[in-house]
Amino acid sequence: MSADDEIVNPSHGPRFTDLLALAASRRQLLKLGAAGAALALFGRSGAAADAPAAAAAPAAALAGLPGFTAIATSTEDTVRVPPGYEWAVLTRWGDPVGAQAGQPRWRSDAGNDAAEQALQFGMHHDGMALFPLGTDGTRALLALNHEYVDHGLLFADGMDGWSAAKVAKSMAAHGVSVVELVQADGRWSVVSPSQYARRITAATPMRLAGPAAGHALLATAADPQAQTVLGTFNNCACGQTPWGTYLSCEENFNGYFARTAGEPTALEKRYGIREKSDYRWHEHEPRFDSALHPNEAHRFGWVVEIDPHDPAAVPVKRTALGRFKHENAAVTLAADGRVVVYLGDDQANEYLYRYVSKGRYAPGMARAAAGALLDDGTLSVAHFGADGHGEWRALVHGRDGLDAGNGFADQAEVLVKTRLAADVRGATKLDRTEWVAIHPGRAEVAVTLTNNSGRKSADAADPRAPNPHGHILRWRPDGADHAADGFAWEVFVLAGDPQAEDASARGNQPGLNAANTDAAFSSPDGLAFDARGLLWIETDVSTGKLWHPQLAPKQGAYQVFGNNQLLVANPDTGEIRRFLTGPVGCELTGIAFSPDLRTLFVNIQHPGEPLDANTEFNDPTAPQRWSQWPDGPGGGRPRSATLAIRRTDGGPVGS
Ligand code: FEO
Ligand code: CA
Ligand code: CA
Ligand code: CA
Numbered sequence: 285m286s287a288d289d290e291i292v293n294p295s296h297g298p299r300f301t302d303l304l305a306l307a308a309s310r311r312q313l314l315k316l317g318a319a320g321a322a323l324a325l326f327g328r329s330g331a332a333a334d335a336p337a338a339a340a341a342p343a344a345a346l347a348g349l350p351g352f353t354a355i356a357t358s359t360e361d362t363v364r365v366p367p368g369y370e371w372a373v374l375t376r377w378g379d380p381v382g383a384q385a386g387q388p389r390w391r392s393d394a395g396n397d398a399a400e401q402a403l404q405f406g407m408h409h410d411g412m413a414l415f416p417l418g419t420d421g422t423r424a425l426l427a428l429n430h431e432y433v434d435h436g437l438l439f440a441d442g443m444d445g446w447s448a449a450k451v452a453k454s455m456a457a458h459g460v461s462v463v464e465l466v467q468a469d470g471r472w473s474v475v476s477p478s479q480y481a482r483r484i485t486a487a488t489p490m491r492l493a494g495p496a497a498g499h500a501l502l503a504t505a506a507d508p509q510a511q512t513v514l515g516t517f518n519n520c521a522c523g524q525t526p527w528g529t530y531l532s533c534e535e536n537f538n539g540y541f542a543r544t545a546g547e548p549t550a551l552e553k554r555y556g557i558r559e560k561s562d563y564r565w566h567e568h569e570p571r572f573d574s575a576l577h578p579n580e581a582h583r584f585g586w587v588v589e590i591d592p593h594d595p596a597a598v599p600v601k602r603t604a605l606g607r608f609k610h611e612n613a614a615v616t617l618a619a620d621g622r623v624v625v626y627l628g629d630d631q632a633n634e635y636l637y638r639y640v641s642k643g644r645y646a647p648g649m650a651r652a653a654a655g656a657l658l659d660d661g662t663l664s665v666a667h668f669g670a671d672g673h674g675e676w677r678a679l680v681h682g683r684d685g686l687d688a689g690n691g692f693a694d695q696a697e698v699l700v701k702t703r704l705a706a707d708v709r710g711a712t713k714l715d716r717t718e719w720v721a722i723h724p725g726r727a728e729v730a731v732t733l734t735n736n737s738g739r740k741s742a743d744a745a746d747p748r749a750p751n752p753h754g755h756i757l758r759w760r761p762d763g764a765d766h767a768a769d770g771f772a773w774e775v776f777v778l779a780g781d782p783q784a785e786d787a788s789a790r791g792n793q794p795g796l797n798a799a800n801t802d803a804a805f806s807s808p809d810g811l812a813f814d815a816r817g818l819l820w821i822e823t824d825v826s827t828g829k830l831w832h833p834q835l836a837p838k839q840g841a842y843q844v845f846g847n848n849q850l851l852v853a854n855p856d857t858g859e860i861r862r863f864l865t866g867p868v869g870c871e872l873t874g875i876a877f878s879p880d881l882r883t884l885f886v887n888i889q890h891p892g893e894p895l896d897a898n899t900e901f902n903d904p905t906a907p908q909r910w911s912q913w914p915d916g917p918g919g920g921r922p923r924s925a926t927l928a929i930r931r932t933d934g935g936p937v938g939s
Contacts, residue, residue, distance in 0.1 A: 346817055350852045350861055351939045354802050357846030358865035361911050363888070365864050368932055373914050374465075374472060374885065375428065375926040377407045381461050381483055382476030392920025394901075395440040398452035402483055406430025406457040407438065409887035409924045411522030411612060411810075412874040413530050414465075415592050421880055422467045425480055425592045427530040428874065428926065429519035433457045434890065434897045435563075437921050442900040448568040455486035455565065458517040460532050462592045472883055472928050482595040484532075486515035486565075489598065490588060494659040496603035499696035502582050506571065513583040513601060514571075521719055521810070521873075523587070523613030523625065526645060527654035530590045532599075533610035535630060537584035542566045545575040554703055555608075556631075557581055562897060582700050587613050587627070589655050602658040605639050606679075606702040614720040614729070618767035621645050623657045626729060628717030632736045634703065635711045636666040636720075638676050640767045663699070665711040668745035674759060674771045677709040684709060715739060715746045715754060719811035721819065723855070727764035730776060730855075731757050732808040734824060745773070748788045753780040753806040756821070758855070777853070777860065779805050781844045794858040803860040806845050810886075812875040818938055819853040821860070822872035822886070827893040827908060830869075848872050850886060852938055863938070864929070867913035867922075869893040874926070881936040884929045888913070892922035 352366040363371050378396060380387035380403060388400035396404065410431040417423040433454055435443060464478035475481075484490075490513050496502055502510035516534055523531035538556035540563050548557050557574055566572035571580045585607040591597035605613065608629040616624050621644035627637040641661035645654055664676035679686060681695040685708045692698045698705045715736035722729050733746065735754040742749040745757060759773035780791020783798045793803045810822030829842045850864040850872050866872055866888050874887035892911025899906045901921055911922040931937060 346854055346856050349816065349854055349939060350818060350859075350863075352861065352863065354861035355863070355865065356802070357804070357844070357849070357862070359843075359846050359868070360865075361868045361891075361909075361913055363864065363866060363913075363927065365929060369929060369937075370932050371864075371927045371929045372471065373925045374928045375405050375409070375426075375461070375463065375474060376914060377409075377430075377457075377923040377925070378404050379474070380404055380476055381463050382474060382478040382481035383483060385477050387476065391440075392915070393440045394438060394921055396453075398449060398456045401453050402456040402485055404483075405461050406459055406483070406485070407433040407924060408889050409926060410520050410873040410889060411533070412876050412885065412887060412926070413522055413524040414876040414878065414885065415524075415528055415530075416879050417464070421878070424465045424467075424472075424878070426461075426463050426465050426876070426885070426926075427522070427532070427590060427592045428461045428463070428887075429522060429532055430458055430461065430924075431520050431535070431873075431889070432518055432897075434894055434899075436894050436897060436899040436903075437901050443898050446564055446567060451565050451568040452487075454563065455515065455517070455569075456483075457485075458519070459483060459485040459488065459515070460519055460530075460588075460590060462530075462590070462595070467878070467883075470882060470930055470934050472878070472885075480592065480595055484516065484590065484599060486517040488515055489513070490516065491598050491600045492583070492603060493600045493656075494603035494605075494699070495694075496582075496607075496696040496699050497601075499694075499700075501696060501700050502579055504571065504577055504579050504583070510583075516588050516599065516601075517584070519588070520610065520630070521612030523615045525589070525615050525623075525654065526617065526647075527649055527651050528591075528593060529651055529655060530592050531602075531613040531615070531625075532588045532590055533613055533627075534585050534588065535609045535611060537581070537609070539563060540565055540584075541572050541574050541581045543574040548574070549578075551701060551704070552581070555581070555585065582607070585609065587625075587658075589658065591651055591655075593651070600655060602655075603696070603699050604659050604661055604663065606637055606663050607700055608634065608637075608702050611717060612719045614722050616722045616766050617645060619763075619765045620767070622767050623661070624766040625658070626720040626722070626731075628720055628731060629703070630716050630718055630734070632716050632738055633713035634717070635706045636714060636717045636731060637663060637702075637706075638666070638766075639663050663702070665706040665709055667710060668712040668743075668757075668773055670744040672744075672772060672774065674712075674773050676769055676771075677711060679705045679709065712743070712745050715751045718809040718824075721811040721813050723813050723817055724815050725817050726760075727766060728758060728760050728855075729766075729771075730811060730813075730819060732811045732821070733757065734807045734809050745775075747775060748778065750788070752789055753778075753791060754808050755779055756808055756811070776855070777858070779808055781806070781842075783844060793860050801844055803851065803862060804844055805849060805851055805860075805862070806842065809871070810873055810875055813855075814877050814938065815881060816938075817855065819855050820863075820875055820938075821851045821853060822875065823848045823851075824871040824873075827869050827890075828895055867891045868909045868911045869922075870911070870913070877937070881938075882930060882934060884937040885926055886929065887924065887926050889924050890922075891924065
């Protein structure tokens with residue numbers, strides 16, 4: 285038996301000898317051992333002892349799934365899917381969203397101006413959600429985030445002559461698109477024009493709600509009452525409420541602000557606001573200069589609720605859900621109908637959060653009334669105990685040191701400074717929480733921790749230091765109630781390269797060894813359960829790690845994974861299979877299913893990603909591989925896009 289064979293998924297049982305060997309100290313060994321003991325709570329049967337009886341049904345239905353042939357890794361500039369599947373492009377950056385008749389056409393030289401861009405899909409698709417219209421399965425709304433832009437791709441004349449017009453186009457390429465879809469013969473397309481279609485950008489007015497609305501920390505010269513913010517940006521992943529609205533999550537908002545005079549404050553430093561901003565919006569929009577408008581940044585880093593069914597509805601920033609670098613917002617209901625939202629803060633050594641509403645959701649509630657459930661509740665932060673039991677620690681003003689003496693005058697200040705409040709509560713520093721996914725059939729939740737190459741010492745929930753390839757945790761709330769104070773947790777899988785010399789980089793995907801890398805992956809990011817309980821995993825290995833010549837000595841550690849990919853895990857057996865490989869330089873983002881599971885929607889984000897966002901398109905001296913996807917040779921620039929994937933025989937995807 286080789287050393288590789290001994291690295292097994294800890295969830296399979298107590299054989300985690302090699303994993304233990306990674307720990308540097310006896311204290312570490314004890315922590316990992318204790319974490320391992322918790323695994324018995326999960327087993328691989330799929331049914332926890334305390335899970336409701338109904339939970340057994342999806343687990344039984346999963347036998348034999350997934351049912352497709354895993355595909356090999358790829359470094360080609362195209363999308364690959366298993367035999368018997370096909371993909372089509374549904375939306376691309378620059379295509380009209382259908383918000384009006386006589387729509388501006390896409391110009392392949394990126395020559396569209398800001399006003400045209402504001403009627404077209406933005407750049408760099410990320411989270412998305414599907415909202416069925418009617419009951420016959422042929423119509424739906426799609427809400428879709430445009431996380432950020434590469435300026436070197438966005439303008440026909442590149443970065444020459446930075447101007448207000450360029451800032452306006454950059455802002456118009458951010459935000460969210462809402463479009464109407466129609467299905468015929470199993471194939472979906474965008475309805476254009478449509479009464480529902482709209483673009484929300486970095487300039488769209490939106491309302492502040494919850495404890496921080498109206499607070500002095502959010503008051504600006506333009507909005508002294510702290511009620512109305514212009515825009516949303518760096519909308520990463522998302523959520524979907526039971527009442528039919530979309531939650532769009534503001535992630536790396538800090539990068540759009542520059543403090544051009546004086547030192548950044550301690551709070552600004554904690555959130556990453558610096559003297560400079562690569563986006564350069566502040567040069568023409570002074571509100572992004574923190575030296576001039578120090579409170580403007582307090583109006584970003586929130587979760588935004590959008591009603592896709594009403595194009596006139598004003599988006600709402602729900603401040604009760606906290607201010608940090610939000611990844612997604614996974615929504616479910618507690619046993620008594622309270623709304624529960626799980627939220628990750630994607631930065632190394634930051635935290636995982638949960639919100640529980642005070643009021644209860646009742647089916648049939650009007651969307652506006654139900655949305656207010658997100659304004660009054662308790663935000664908590666996760667502590668993962670080494671004994672395999674975790675707890676949610678509430679961030680409530682006046683309790684547990686969250687008081688004026690520690691810099692929190694009221695609940696609004698707790699929320700504006702969420703990270704600092706979580707510090708006070710002794711939360712567990714994690715390896716970059718990306719998406720949280722909630723099992724549809726039982727009280728079980730999973731989260732991707734994408735990587736943390738800078739981790740210096742391991743702990744139970746982050747068992748590798750450094751952690752170049754990331755892992756996935758999962759937990760079950762006590763009493764199968766998402767509002768419970770505690771949970772049982774385990775490591776679901778450690779991602780990695782089975783051929784790595786360093787054991788800490790190998791990973792423990794089931795069935796993997798040095799000769800069989802079929803399920804190798806790194807840097808899990810997007811994560812979603814489908815209605816059957818299969819867990820879909822999207823990867824985001826950074827382009828620099830894959831292709832930058834200066835990183836050549838390290839490339840061997842990453843090129844085994846090929847281009848970024850989509851995999852499927854059976855959470856009951858631990859089996860993982862590769863389902864899709866993307867084009868050069870892309871990341872897989874966003875995931876949604878048609879209600880009949882016959883179409884899977886995913887996003888290809890930043891194909892041909894420049895290593896520097898301001899690198900001019902096709903610069904022959906740039907060190908990265910350029911992409912021609914999806915338009916092909918002569919098509920112009922690479923474009924982020926939504927894929928619609930189906931089985932050629934029309935059957936359920938993944939079965
Ligand atoms: Fe936008 Fe953490 O990914
Ligand atoms: Ca992500
Ligand atoms: Ca990522
Ligand atoms: Ca990304």
